[in-house]
Amino acid sequence: MPRLVADAAISCAIAAVLVAAQVEARGARVVAPGASVRRAAGPAGVLEEWRRAGVRGRTLVHVARPVGLGADPGPATEANFVERAVHEGLVRRILHVVSEADWPEVERHLQAMPAAAGAGGGYRVVDRGTPVVVTRLGDLPRASEPVLVDVDVDRLSDAELAALAARLRQGSLRSDLVLWYGARTPNPLEPLGAAAE
Amino acid sequence: MPPPSRTALGAAGLLALAVFLRAWGVADIPGYTGDEPLHVAQAEAFATGHGVDGAWWNPPLSYELLHASMSALGDGPWGRRARNVVLGALTPLLVALLGFSLFQERRRTGWIAGALLAVDPLHVTLSRGTFEEVQAAFFFVAAALAVVHAARGRPTLVLGGLALGCALASKHYFPLAALVLGAYALAPSPGPSPDPDRPPPSLATVILRLWLVAAAVYVATYLPWFGRGYGLGELVSFHLDVLRVQRSLDAAAFTNVHLPASGTAGEWFLVPSMLVVLAQPGETLSRYHALGRNFPAWLAVLPAAAAVALHALRRRSRPEALVVALFAAIYVPLLLAGRPIFVHSAVAVLPFALLAVARAADLLAGRWPRAAAAWLALALAFALFLYPLATARRVPDALYAPFLARMVLVDPR
Secondary structure (H helix, E strand, O other): OHHHHHHHHHHHHHHHHHHHHHHHHHHHOEOOOOOEEEEOOHHHHHHHHHHHHOOEOEEEEEEOOOOOOOOOOOOOOOOOHHHHHHHOOOEEEEEEEOOOOOHHHHHHHHHOOOOOEEEOOEEEEEEOOEEEEEEOHHHOOOOOOOEEEEEEHHHOOHHHHHHHHHHHHHOOOOEEEEEEEOOOOOOOHHHHHHHHO | OOOHHHHHHHHHHHHHHHHHHHHOOOOOOOOOOOOHHHHHHHHHHHOOOOOOOOOOOOOOHHHHHHHHHHHHHOOOHHHHHHHHHHHHHHHHHHHHHHHHHHOOOOOHHHHHHHHHHHHOHHHHHHHOOOOHHHHHHHHHHHHHHHHHHHOOOOOOHHHHHHHHHHHHOOOOOOHHHHHHHHHHHHOOOOOOOOOOOOOOOOHHHHHHHHHHHHHHHHHHOOHHHHOOOOOHHHHHHHHHHHHHHHHHOOHHHOOOOOHHHHOOHHHHOOOOOOEEEEEEOOOOEEEEEEOOOOHHHHOOHHHHHHHHHHHHHHHOOHHHHHHHHHHHHHHHHHHHOOOOOOHHHHHHHHHHHHHHHHHHHHHHHHHOHHHHHHHHHHHHHHHHHHHHHHOOOEEEHHHHHHHHOOOEEEOOO
Protein backbone atom coordinates (compact mmCIF):
# COMPACT_ATOMS: atom_id res chain seq x y z
CA MET A 1 0.00 0.00 0.00
CA PRO A 2 2.72 2.56 0.83
CA ARG A 3 4.35 1.60 -2.47
CA LEU A 4 1.09 2.33 -4.27
CA VAL A 5 0.82 5.73 -2.61
CA ALA A 6 4.44 6.51 -3.47
CA ASP A 7 3.87 5.53 -7.10
CA ALA A 8 0.77 7.73 -7.23
CA ALA A 9 2.76 10.65 -5.81
CA ILE A 10 5.57 10.11 -8.32
CA SER A 11 3.03 9.94 -11.17
CA CYS A 12 1.49 13.22 -9.98
CA ALA A 13 4.93 14.85 -9.83
CA ILE A 14 5.70 13.74 -13.39
CA ALA A 15 2.33 15.02 -14.61
CA ALA A 16 2.97 18.30 -12.79
CA VAL A 17 6.24 18.78 -14.68
CA LEU A 18 4.48 18.26 -18.01
CA VAL A 19 1.63 20.58 -17.06
CA ALA A 20 4.10 23.21 -15.80
CA ALA A 21 6.01 23.02 -19.10
CA GLN A 22 2.85 23.50 -21.13
CA VAL A 23 1.55 26.29 -18.88
CA GLU A 24 4.93 28.03 -19.06
CA ALA A 25 4.88 27.77 -22.86
CA ARG A 26 1.32 29.07 -23.22
CA GLY A 27 1.96 31.87 -20.76
CA ALA A 28 5.06 32.93 -22.66
CA ARG A 29 3.14 33.55 -25.90
CA VAL A 30 1.92 37.13 -25.89
CA VAL A 31 -0.50 38.20 -28.65
CA ALA A 32 -1.20 41.82 -29.54
CA PRO A 33 -4.70 42.97 -28.67
CA GLY A 34 -7.07 43.14 -31.66
CA ALA A 35 -5.88 42.70 -35.22
CA SER A 36 -3.83 45.13 -37.23
CA VAL A 37 -2.50 45.26 -40.79
CA ARG A 38 -0.18 48.18 -41.36
CA ARG A 39 2.87 49.49 -43.11
CA ALA A 40 6.24 49.46 -41.35
CA ALA A 41 9.34 51.48 -42.10
CA GLY A 42 11.35 48.58 -43.50
CA PRO A 43 12.72 45.58 -41.55
CA ALA A 44 14.01 47.77 -38.70
CA GLY A 45 10.55 49.28 -38.43
CA VAL A 46 9.00 45.81 -38.24
CA LEU A 47 11.22 44.96 -35.28
CA GLU A 48 10.29 48.22 -33.59
CA GLU A 49 6.58 47.51 -34.11
CA TRP A 50 6.89 44.05 -32.57
CA ARG A 51 8.67 45.49 -29.56
CA ARG A 52 6.05 48.22 -29.19
CA ALA A 53 3.20 45.71 -29.43
CA GLY A 54 4.79 43.64 -26.64
CA VAL A 55 4.46 40.34 -28.51
CA ARG A 56 6.50 37.38 -27.24
CA GLY A 57 7.13 33.71 -27.99
CA ARG A 58 5.45 33.83 -31.38
CA THR A 59 5.36 32.01 -34.68
CA LEU A 60 6.41 34.33 -37.48
CA VAL A 61 5.27 34.05 -41.09
CA HIS A 62 8.15 35.86 -42.74
CA VAL A 63 7.48 36.72 -46.40
CA ALA A 64 10.77 37.95 -47.82
CA ARG A 65 13.81 36.73 -49.69
CA PRO A 66 16.44 36.62 -46.88
CA VAL A 67 15.46 34.77 -43.72
CA GLY A 68 16.90 37.58 -41.60
CA LEU A 69 18.78 35.35 -39.16
CA GLY A 70 22.21 36.88 -39.67
CA ALA A 71 24.15 37.59 -36.51
CA ASP A 72 25.93 40.69 -37.82
CA PRO A 73 26.08 43.57 -35.36
CA GLY A 74 25.00 47.10 -36.08
CA PRO A 75 21.59 48.44 -37.00
CA ALA A 76 18.68 46.11 -37.74
CA THR A 77 18.51 45.25 -41.43
CA GLU A 78 16.68 42.72 -43.58
CA ALA A 79 19.66 40.40 -42.99
CA ASN A 80 19.47 40.31 -39.19
CA PHE A 81 16.20 41.71 -37.82
CA VAL A 82 14.52 38.32 -37.39
CA GLU A 83 17.55 37.08 -35.42
CA ARG A 84 17.17 40.09 -33.11
CA ALA A 85 13.53 39.18 -32.58
CA VAL A 86 14.44 35.56 -31.82
CA HIS A 87 17.19 36.62 -29.46
CA GLU A 88 14.83 38.93 -27.57
CA GLY A 89 12.23 36.16 -27.26
CA LEU A 90 9.66 37.86 -29.51
CA VAL A 91 9.73 35.06 -32.09
CA ARG A 92 10.32 31.35 -31.44
CA ARG A 93 9.76 29.73 -34.84
CA ILE A 94 9.67 30.89 -38.42
CA LEU A 95 7.62 29.96 -41.44
CA HIS A 96 9.70 31.55 -44.18
CA VAL A 97 7.62 32.14 -47.31
CA VAL A 98 9.60 32.52 -50.52
CA SER A 99 8.09 33.76 -53.77
CA GLU A 100 7.64 31.41 -56.73
CA ALA A 101 10.22 33.47 -58.62
CA ASP A 102 12.86 32.93 -55.93
CA TRP A 103 11.94 29.33 -55.09
CA PRO A 104 14.13 27.42 -57.62
CA GLU A 105 17.30 29.09 -56.34
CA VAL A 106 16.28 28.71 -52.69
CA GLU A 107 15.35 25.07 -53.19
CA ARG A 108 18.69 24.30 -54.84
CA HIS A 109 20.42 25.81 -51.83
CA LEU A 110 18.27 23.82 -49.38
CA GLN A 111 18.80 20.56 -51.27
CA ALA A 112 22.54 21.02 -50.83
CA MET A 113 22.14 21.25 -47.04
CA PRO A 114 22.49 17.79 -45.45
CA ALA A 115 20.55 18.87 -42.37
CA ALA A 116 17.52 20.18 -44.30
CA ALA A 117 14.52 17.85 -44.14
CA GLY A 118 11.44 17.82 -46.37
CA ALA A 119 8.38 19.36 -44.67
CA GLY A 120 5.18 19.40 -46.74
CA GLY A 121 6.17 21.06 -49.97
CA GLY A 122 9.00 22.92 -48.23
CA TYR A 123 12.04 22.25 -46.07
CA ARG A 124 12.69 22.29 -42.35
CA VAL A 125 16.02 23.62 -41.12
CA VAL A 126 17.29 24.81 -37.75
CA ASP A 127 19.28 27.93 -37.03
CA ARG A 128 20.93 27.87 -33.58
CA GLY A 129 17.93 25.95 -32.29
CA THR A 130 15.29 28.06 -33.98
CA PRO A 131 13.12 25.95 -36.29
CA VAL A 132 12.61 27.41 -39.74
CA VAL A 133 10.23 25.97 -42.35
CA VAL A 134 11.05 27.36 -45.79
CA THR A 135 8.11 27.12 -48.14
CA ARG A 136 6.09 28.70 -50.94
CA LEU A 137 2.84 30.46 -50.12
CA GLY A 138 0.80 27.58 -51.59
CA ASP A 139 2.45 25.08 -49.23
CA LEU A 140 2.29 27.27 -46.12
CA PRO A 141 0.97 25.00 -43.36
CA ARG A 142 -2.11 26.02 -41.41
CA ALA A 143 -0.93 27.46 -38.11
CA SER A 144 -2.74 26.29 -34.99
CA GLU A 145 -2.23 29.67 -33.32
CA PRO A 146 -2.35 33.32 -34.33
CA VAL A 147 0.88 34.30 -36.08
CA LEU A 148 2.91 37.41 -36.69
CA VAL A 149 3.25 38.23 -40.38
CA ASP A 150 5.82 40.45 -42.04
CA VAL A 151 5.81 40.94 -45.78
CA ASP A 152 8.27 42.48 -48.20
CA VAL A 153 5.59 43.31 -50.77
CA ASP A 154 8.16 43.93 -53.50
CA ARG A 155 9.25 40.26 -53.45
CA LEU A 156 5.84 38.75 -54.33
CA SER A 157 3.98 38.72 -57.63
CA ASP A 158 0.56 40.38 -57.83
CA ALA A 159 -1.11 36.99 -57.74
CA GLU A 160 0.87 35.84 -54.67
CA LEU A 161 0.16 39.05 -52.83
CA ALA A 162 -3.54 38.75 -53.65
CA ALA A 163 -3.52 35.12 -52.45
CA LEU A 164 -1.84 36.15 -49.18
CA ALA A 165 -4.40 38.92 -48.68
CA ALA A 166 -7.19 36.43 -49.35
CA ARG A 167 -5.86 33.99 -46.73
CA LEU A 168 -5.67 36.75 -44.18
CA ARG A 169 -9.15 38.00 -45.07
CA GLN A 170 -10.69 34.52 -44.91
CA GLY A 171 -8.99 33.72 -41.62
CA SER A 172 -7.12 30.62 -42.84
CA LEU A 173 -4.05 32.57 -41.73
CA ARG A 174 -4.93 34.13 -38.36
CA SER A 175 -2.77 37.07 -37.36
CA ASP A 176 -2.95 39.78 -34.74
CA LEU A 177 -0.24 41.84 -36.43
CA VAL A 178 0.56 41.99 -40.14
CA LEU A 179 3.35 44.39 -41.06
CA TRP A 180 4.37 45.11 -44.61
CA TYR A 181 7.01 47.22 -46.23
CA GLY A 182 8.06 48.00 -49.78
CA ALA A 183 7.04 50.32 -52.58
CA ARG A 184 4.54 48.26 -54.58
CA THR A 185 1.26 49.96 -55.55
CA PRO A 186 -1.48 49.02 -55.56
CA ASN A 187 -0.95 46.70 -52.65
CA PRO A 188 -3.83 44.38 -51.74
CA LEU A 189 -2.73 44.42 -48.08
CA GLU A 190 -3.58 48.12 -47.78
CA PRO A 191 -7.38 47.69 -47.93
CA LEU A 192 -7.05 44.94 -45.30
CA GLY A 193 -5.37 47.45 -43.04
CA ALA A 194 -8.15 49.99 -43.58
CA ALA A 195 -10.74 47.30 -42.85
CA ALA A 196 -8.93 46.29 -39.67
CA GLU A 197 -8.91 49.90 -38.47
CA MET B 1 35.81 -7.59 4.28
CA PRO B 2 37.69 -4.69 5.90
CA PRO B 3 36.04 -3.07 8.90
CA PRO B 4 33.88 -0.06 8.02
CA SER B 5 36.29 2.38 9.60
CA ARG B 6 39.04 1.35 7.20
CA THR B 7 36.67 1.70 4.28
CA ALA B 8 35.58 5.11 5.47
CA LEU B 9 39.21 6.14 5.91
CA GLY B 10 40.07 4.89 2.44
CA ALA B 11 37.07 6.69 0.94
CA ALA B 12 38.08 9.91 2.68
CA GLY B 13 41.63 9.51 1.37
CA LEU B 14 40.38 8.91 -2.16
CA LEU B 15 38.14 11.96 -1.98
CA ALA B 16 40.95 14.09 -0.54
CA LEU B 17 43.30 12.99 -3.34
CA ALA B 18 40.68 13.74 -6.00
CA VAL B 19 39.90 17.15 -4.51
CA PHE B 20 43.59 18.03 -4.20
CA LEU B 21 44.43 17.09 -7.79
CA ARG B 22 41.47 19.07 -9.13
CA ALA B 23 41.46 22.10 -6.86
CA TRP B 24 45.17 22.81 -6.38
CA GLY B 25 45.95 26.01 -8.28
CA VAL B 26 42.65 25.92 -10.15
CA ALA B 27 42.33 29.70 -9.78
CA ASP B 28 45.93 30.42 -10.81
CA ILE B 29 44.73 31.56 -14.20
CA PRO B 30 42.02 34.13 -13.44
CA GLY B 31 41.06 34.71 -17.10
CA TYR B 32 39.25 32.38 -19.42
CA THR B 33 40.99 29.11 -20.30
CA GLY B 34 40.10 26.39 -22.77
CA ASP B 35 36.50 26.65 -23.94
CA GLU B 36 35.42 28.85 -21.03
CA PRO B 37 34.49 31.90 -23.16
CA LEU B 38 32.22 29.65 -25.21
CA HIS B 39 30.73 27.91 -22.17
CA VAL B 40 30.10 31.16 -20.30
CA ALA B 41 28.26 32.55 -23.35
CA GLN B 42 26.31 29.32 -23.56
CA ALA B 43 25.42 29.49 -19.86
CA GLU B 44 24.09 33.02 -20.27
CA ALA B 45 22.11 32.09 -23.37
CA PHE B 46 20.69 28.80 -22.05
CA ALA B 47 19.54 30.48 -18.83
CA THR B 48 17.05 32.35 -21.03
CA GLY B 49 16.25 29.29 -23.13
CA HIS B 50 18.21 30.54 -26.11
CA GLY B 51 20.60 28.47 -28.23
CA VAL B 52 24.01 29.52 -29.44
CA ASP B 53 26.25 28.51 -32.31
CA GLY B 54 27.93 25.16 -31.81
CA ALA B 55 25.99 24.17 -28.70
CA TRP B 56 22.25 24.66 -29.30
CA TRP B 57 21.89 20.90 -29.72
CA ASN B 58 23.21 20.18 -26.22
CA PRO B 59 20.75 19.65 -23.37
CA PRO B 60 20.66 22.58 -20.94
CA LEU B 61 21.52 21.33 -17.45
CA SER B 62 25.28 21.76 -17.71
CA TYR B 63 24.91 25.40 -18.72
CA GLU B 64 22.17 25.99 -16.15
CA LEU B 65 24.42 24.74 -13.34
CA LEU B 66 27.33 26.79 -14.69
CA HIS B 67 25.06 29.83 -14.69
CA ALA B 68 23.95 29.05 -11.12
CA SER B 69 27.58 28.64 -10.04
CA MET B 70 28.55 31.97 -11.61
CA SER B 71 25.50 33.64 -10.07
CA ALA B 72 26.63 32.45 -6.64
CA LEU B 73 30.41 32.88 -6.94
CA GLY B 74 30.76 35.44 -9.75
CA ASP B 75 32.29 35.17 -13.22
CA GLY B 76 35.73 34.39 -11.82
CA PRO B 77 37.83 31.22 -11.86
CA TRP B 78 35.94 29.63 -8.94
CA GLY B 79 32.53 30.71 -10.22
CA ARG B 80 33.27 29.03 -13.52
CA ARG B 81 35.19 25.97 -12.30
CA ALA B 82 33.78 25.08 -8.87
CA ARG B 83 31.00 22.92 -10.35
CA ASN B 84 33.43 20.63 -12.15
CA VAL B 85 35.95 20.62 -9.29
CA VAL B 86 33.26 19.38 -6.88
CA LEU B 87 31.49 16.93 -9.18
CA GLY B 88 34.77 15.76 -10.71
CA ALA B 89 36.25 15.08 -7.26
CA LEU B 90 33.16 13.17 -6.16
CA THR B 91 33.04 10.93 -9.24
CA PRO B 92 36.02 8.68 -8.30
CA LEU B 93 34.42 8.10 -4.90
CA LEU B 94 31.13 7.17 -6.57
CA VAL B 95 33.00 4.83 -8.92
CA ALA B 96 34.65 3.16 -5.93
CA LEU B 97 31.27 2.81 -4.20
CA LEU B 98 29.80 1.37 -7.38
CA GLY B 99 32.67 -1.12 -7.49
CA PHE B 100 32.01 -2.08 -3.84
CA SER B 101 28.31 -2.57 -4.56
CA LEU B 102 28.89 -4.64 -7.67
CA PHE B 103 31.76 -6.78 -6.36
CA GLN B 104 31.00 -7.01 -2.67
CA GLU B 105 33.38 -9.91 -2.12
CA ARG B 106 36.27 -8.10 -3.89
CA ARG B 107 36.38 -4.46 -2.84
CA ARG B 108 39.73 -4.08 -4.53
CA THR B 109 37.97 -3.56 -7.88
CA GLY B 110 36.26 -0.44 -6.55
CA TRP B 111 39.44 0.92 -5.00
CA ILE B 112 41.49 0.44 -8.17
CA ALA B 113 38.84 1.99 -10.43
CA GLY B 114 38.34 4.93 -8.07
CA ALA B 115 42.08 5.55 -7.76
CA LEU B 116 42.63 5.37 -11.52
CA LEU B 117 39.85 7.87 -12.13
CA ALA B 118 41.04 10.15 -9.34
CA VAL B 119 44.46 10.51 -11.00
CA ASP B 120 43.32 10.25 -14.63
CA PRO B 121 44.92 13.23 -16.41
CA LEU B 122 42.03 13.86 -18.80
CA HIS B 123 39.46 13.73 -16.01
CA VAL B 124 41.65 16.04 -13.93
CA THR B 125 42.01 18.52 -16.80
CA LEU B 126 38.29 18.65 -17.54
CA SER B 127 37.43 18.83 -13.83
CA ARG B 128 39.43 22.07 -13.66
CA GLY B 129 37.39 23.69 -16.42
CA THR B 130 33.80 24.08 -17.55
CA PHE B 131 33.30 21.03 -19.78
CA GLU B 132 29.93 19.26 -19.67
CA GLU B 133 31.36 15.74 -19.58
CA VAL B 134 32.46 15.85 -15.94
CA GLN B 135 28.99 16.66 -14.71
CA ALA B 136 27.37 14.14 -17.08
CA ALA B 137 29.65 11.32 -15.90
CA PHE B 138 29.04 12.20 -12.23
CA PHE B 139 25.28 12.01 -12.56
CA PHE B 140 25.37 8.82 -14.62
CA VAL B 141 27.62 6.99 -12.16
CA ALA B 142 25.29 8.16 -9.34
CA ALA B 143 22.35 6.74 -11.31
CA ALA B 144 24.14 3.42 -11.82
CA LEU B 145 24.93 3.20 -8.11
CA ALA B 146 21.30 3.83 -7.16
CA VAL B 147 20.04 1.27 -9.67
CA VAL B 148 22.45 -1.40 -8.44
CA HIS B 149 21.10 -0.90 -4.92
CA ALA B 150 17.52 -0.87 -6.21
CA ALA B 151 18.10 -4.21 -7.95
CA ARG B 152 18.66 -5.63 -4.48
CA GLY B 153 15.31 -4.29 -3.34
CA ARG B 154 16.51 -1.03 -1.79
CA PRO B 155 14.21 1.99 -2.29
CA THR B 156 16.72 3.90 -4.43
CA LEU B 157 15.18 3.63 -7.87
CA VAL B 158 13.67 7.13 -7.77
CA LEU B 159 17.09 8.51 -6.84
CA GLY B 160 18.42 6.60 -9.84
CA GLY B 161 15.73 8.19 -12.03
CA LEU B 162 16.57 11.68 -10.76
CA ALA B 163 20.30 11.19 -11.34
CA LEU B 164 19.69 9.58 -14.73
CA GLY B 165 17.55 12.55 -15.76
CA CYS B 166 20.34 14.92 -14.73
CA ALA B 167 22.88 12.84 -16.69
CA LEU B 168 20.70 12.82 -19.81
CA ALA B 169 20.11 16.56 -19.42
CA SER B 170 23.86 17.22 -19.12
CA LYS B 171 24.89 15.70 -22.45
CA HIS B 172 23.40 13.17 -24.87
CA TYR B 173 25.72 10.25 -24.06
CA PHE B 174 23.43 7.92 -22.16
CA PRO B 175 20.14 6.93 -23.88
CA LEU B 176 21.34 3.37 -24.57
CA ALA B 177 22.98 3.11 -21.16
CA ALA B 178 19.67 4.16 -19.57
CA LEU B 179 18.07 1.09 -21.14
CA VAL B 180 20.92 -1.07 -19.84
CA LEU B 181 20.35 0.23 -16.30
CA GLY B 182 16.65 -0.61 -16.52
CA ALA B 183 17.41 -4.08 -17.84
CA TYR B 184 19.85 -4.65 -14.98
CA ALA B 185 17.25 -3.65 -12.40
CA LEU B 186 14.79 -6.11 -13.96
CA ALA B 187 17.04 -9.11 -14.61
CA PRO B 188 16.57 -11.74 -11.90
CA SER B 189 19.58 -12.40 -9.70
CA PRO B 190 21.03 -15.89 -9.89
CA GLY B 191 20.71 -17.77 -6.64
CA PRO B 192 18.61 -16.92 -3.64
CA SER B 193 17.42 -13.34 -3.15
CA PRO B 194 19.64 -11.41 -0.71
CA ASP B 195 16.53 -10.17 1.07
CA PRO B 196 13.21 -11.95 0.39
CA ASP B 197 11.29 -9.09 2.03
CA ARG B 198 12.65 -6.67 -0.55
CA PRO B 199 11.90 -8.03 -4.00
CA PRO B 200 13.64 -6.48 -7.03
CA PRO B 201 11.57 -3.91 -8.93
CA SER B 202 8.91 -4.89 -11.45
CA LEU B 203 8.81 -3.63 -15.06
CA ALA B 204 6.11 -1.09 -14.17
CA THR B 205 8.23 0.20 -11.28
CA VAL B 206 11.32 0.56 -13.49
CA ILE B 207 9.32 2.37 -16.17
CA LEU B 208 7.80 4.77 -13.66
CA ARG B 209 10.56 5.33 -11.13
CA LEU B 210 13.61 5.14 -13.39
CA TRP B 211 12.70 6.05 -16.95
CA LEU B 212 9.67 8.33 -16.50
CA VAL B 213 11.23 10.15 -13.55
CA ALA B 214 14.39 10.63 -15.67
CA ALA B 215 12.26 11.90 -18.57
CA ALA B 216 10.46 14.33 -16.25
CA VAL B 217 13.76 15.68 -14.92
CA TYR B 218 14.97 16.03 -18.50
CA VAL B 219 11.83 17.97 -19.50
CA ALA B 220 12.08 20.12 -16.35
CA THR B 221 15.57 21.28 -17.32
CA TYR B 222 14.01 22.78 -20.46
CA LEU B 223 11.75 25.13 -18.46
CA PRO B 224 13.69 28.26 -19.58
CA TRP B 225 13.20 27.03 -23.15
CA PHE B 226 9.46 26.57 -22.57
CA GLY B 227 9.58 30.13 -21.27
CA ARG B 228 10.28 31.24 -24.85
CA GLY B 229 6.88 29.87 -25.90
CA TYR B 230 7.84 26.41 -27.13
CA GLY B 231 5.42 23.58 -26.25
CA LEU B 232 5.87 19.89 -25.51
CA GLY B 233 5.18 18.92 -29.13
CA GLU B 234 7.90 21.33 -30.23
CA LEU B 235 10.30 19.70 -27.75
CA VAL B 236 9.83 16.44 -29.67
CA SER B 237 10.34 18.19 -33.04
CA PHE B 238 13.40 19.94 -31.63
CA HIS B 239 14.98 16.61 -30.68
CA LEU B 240 14.27 15.18 -34.11
CA ASP B 241 16.06 18.25 -35.49
CA VAL B 242 18.98 17.64 -33.12
CA LEU B 243 19.22 14.03 -34.26
CA ARG B 244 19.13 15.00 -37.93
CA VAL B 245 21.70 17.77 -37.54
CA GLN B 246 24.04 15.60 -35.45
CA ARG B 247 23.92 12.83 -38.05
CA SER B 248 24.76 15.30 -40.81
CA LEU B 249 27.80 16.77 -39.01
CA ASP B 250 31.22 15.97 -40.33
CA ALA B 251 34.64 17.13 -39.16
CA ALA B 252 34.43 20.16 -41.46
CA ALA B 253 31.53 21.48 -39.37
CA PHE B 254 33.88 22.13 -36.44
CA THR B 255 36.13 25.14 -36.42
CA ASN B 256 38.61 23.84 -33.82
CA VAL B 257 41.86 23.10 -35.63
CA HIS B 258 42.85 20.55 -32.97
CA LEU B 259 39.87 18.25 -33.63
CA PRO B 260 41.66 15.95 -36.11
CA ALA B 261 44.42 15.40 -33.52
CA SER B 262 41.83 14.02 -31.11
CA GLY B 263 41.30 11.12 -33.50
CA THR B 264 38.19 9.00 -33.76
CA ALA B 265 36.70 7.34 -30.70
CA GLY B 266 38.14 4.07 -32.01
CA GLU B 267 41.67 5.40 -31.48
CA TRP B 268 41.25 6.53 -27.87
CA PHE B 269 42.05 3.17 -26.30
CA LEU B 270 44.30 1.85 -29.09
CA VAL B 271 46.74 4.58 -30.09
CA PRO B 272 49.27 5.86 -27.53
CA SER B 273 49.10 9.49 -28.54
CA MET B 274 47.87 12.73 -27.06
CA LEU B 275 47.56 16.38 -27.98
CA VAL B 276 49.99 18.64 -26.11
CA VAL B 277 50.07 22.41 -26.54
CA LEU B 278 53.24 24.32 -25.71
CA ALA B 279 51.57 27.01 -23.60
CA GLN B 280 54.66 28.94 -22.41
CA PRO B 281 58.16 28.09 -23.61
CA GLY B 282 61.10 28.77 -21.32
CA GLU B 283 64.88 28.33 -21.12
CA THR B 284 64.82 25.09 -19.16
CA LEU B 285 61.29 25.09 -17.74
CA SER B 286 58.28 25.24 -20.05
CA ARG B 287 54.55 25.16 -19.56
CA TYR B 288 52.60 22.59 -21.58
CA HIS B 289 48.91 21.73 -21.59
CA ALA B 290 47.98 18.17 -22.50
CA LEU B 291 44.75 16.36 -23.11
CA GLY B 292 46.46 13.49 -21.35
CA ARG B 293 45.73 9.82 -21.62
CA ASN B 294 47.04 7.48 -18.98
CA PHE B 295 48.42 4.94 -21.46
CA PRO B 296 48.92 1.99 -19.07
CA ALA B 297 45.26 2.25 -18.06
CA TRP B 298 43.74 3.39 -21.36
CA LEU B 299 45.52 0.82 -23.52
CA ALA B 300 44.28 -1.89 -21.15
CA VAL B 301 40.63 -0.88 -21.59
CA LEU B 302 39.67 -2.95 -24.63
CA PRO B 303 41.48 -6.17 -23.59
CA ALA B 304 40.10 -5.77 -20.07
CA ALA B 305 36.54 -5.21 -21.32
CA ALA B 306 36.83 -8.32 -23.50
CA ALA B 307 38.24 -10.38 -20.62
CA VAL B 308 35.55 -9.19 -18.20
CA ALA B 309 32.84 -9.88 -20.79
CA LEU B 310 34.17 -13.43 -21.25
CA HIS B 311 34.36 -13.92 -17.51
CA ALA B 312 30.81 -12.61 -17.12
CA LEU B 313 29.56 -15.10 -19.71
CA ARG B 314 31.35 -18.04 -18.10
CA ARG B 315 30.32 -17.20 -14.54
CA ARG B 316 26.92 -15.70 -15.48
CA SER B 317 28.00 -12.68 -13.49
CA ARG B 318 25.48 -9.83 -13.65
CA PRO B 319 27.80 -7.21 -12.10
CA GLU B 320 30.53 -7.89 -14.65
CA ALA B 321 27.98 -7.94 -17.46
CA LEU B 322 26.66 -4.57 -16.27
CA VAL B 323 30.10 -2.95 -16.31
CA VAL B 324 30.83 -4.15 -19.85
CA ALA B 325 27.31 -3.38 -21.10
CA LEU B 326 27.43 0.20 -19.74
CA PHE B 327 30.89 0.70 -21.22
CA ALA B 328 29.64 -0.54 -24.61
CA ALA B 329 26.34 1.38 -24.44
CA ILE B 330 28.17 4.68 -23.99
CA TYR B 331 31.19 3.95 -26.20
CA VAL B 332 29.60 2.29 -29.24
CA PRO B 333 27.44 5.30 -30.25
CA LEU B 334 30.62 7.43 -30.18
CA LEU B 335 32.40 4.83 -32.30
CA LEU B 336 29.57 4.86 -34.81
CA ALA B 337 29.90 8.62 -35.34
CA GLY B 338 32.71 7.74 -37.73
CA ARG B 339 34.31 11.21 -37.53
CA PRO B 340 36.97 12.69 -35.27
CA ILE B 341 35.52 13.42 -31.84
CA PHE B 342 37.08 15.58 -29.17
CA VAL B 343 38.73 13.26 -26.66
CA HIS B 344 36.77 15.10 -23.94
CA SER B 345 33.89 12.74 -24.72
CA ALA B 346 35.99 9.86 -23.41
CA VAL B 347 35.28 11.14 -19.89
CA ALA B 348 31.71 9.86 -20.25
CA VAL B 349 33.05 6.35 -20.99
CA LEU B 350 35.91 6.42 -18.51
CA PRO B 351 34.16 5.35 -15.26
CA PHE B 352 33.02 2.07 -16.79
CA ALA B 353 36.18 1.61 -18.87
CA LEU B 354 38.23 1.90 -15.67
CA LEU B 355 35.85 -0.37 -13.74
CA ALA B 356 36.45 -3.01 -16.42
CA VAL B 357 40.20 -2.45 -16.19
CA ALA B 358 40.07 -2.64 -12.40
CA ARG B 359 38.01 -5.83 -12.47
CA ALA B 360 40.43 -7.44 -14.92
CA ALA B 361 43.39 -6.32 -12.78
CA ASP B 362 41.73 -7.76 -9.71
CA LEU B 363 41.12 -11.08 -11.44
CA LEU B 364 44.70 -11.01 -12.72
CA ALA B 365 45.95 -10.36 -9.19
CA GLY B 366 44.46 -13.69 -8.14
CA ARG B 367 46.92 -15.54 -10.40
CA TRP B 368 49.78 -13.11 -10.92
CA PRO B 369 49.72 -10.68 -8.02
CA ARG B 370 53.12 -9.16 -8.77
CA ALA B 371 52.28 -8.49 -12.40
CA ALA B 372 49.00 -6.84 -11.39
CA ALA B 373 50.71 -4.75 -8.71
CA ALA B 374 53.46 -3.69 -11.14
CA TRP B 375 50.92 -2.66 -13.76
CA LEU B 376 48.89 -0.68 -11.21
CA ALA B 377 52.02 1.07 -9.91
CA LEU B 378 52.98 1.93 -13.49
CA ALA B 379 49.50 3.31 -14.24
CA LEU B 380 49.45 5.48 -11.12
CA ALA B 381 53.01 6.68 -11.69
CA PHE B 382 52.34 7.53 -15.34
CA ALA B 383 49.21 9.47 -14.35
CA LEU B 384 51.25 11.47 -11.83
CA PHE B 385 53.95 12.04 -14.46
CA LEU B 386 51.27 13.57 -16.70
CA TYR B 387 49.71 15.63 -13.90
CA PRO B 388 51.87 18.76 -14.49
CA LEU B 389 51.01 18.60 -18.19
CA ALA B 390 47.32 18.08 -17.47
CA THR B 391 47.27 21.13 -15.20
CA ALA B 392 49.54 23.37 -17.32
CA ARG B 393 52.34 23.61 -14.76
CA ARG B 394 55.92 24.41 -15.64
CA VAL B 395 58.05 21.31 -16.08
CA PRO B 396 61.74 20.69 -16.80
CA ASP B 397 62.15 20.30 -20.55
CA ALA B 398 64.97 17.82 -20.07
CA LEU B 399 62.66 15.44 -18.22
CA TYR B 400 59.66 15.71 -20.54
CA ALA B 401 61.22 16.34 -23.97
CA PRO B 402 61.82 12.67 -24.89
CA PHE B 403 58.21 11.84 -24.11
CA LEU B 404 56.74 14.94 -25.78
CA ALA B 405 58.73 14.25 -28.95
CA ARG B 406 56.51 11.20 -29.49
CA MET B 407 53.22 13.06 -28.94
CA VAL B 408 51.27 15.54 -31.11
CA LEU B 409 52.98 18.71 -29.90
CA VAL B 410 51.41 21.98 -31.03
CA ASP B 411 53.49 25.12 -30.81
CA PRO B 412 51.14 28.08 -31.35
CA ARG B 413 54.01 30.52 -32.02
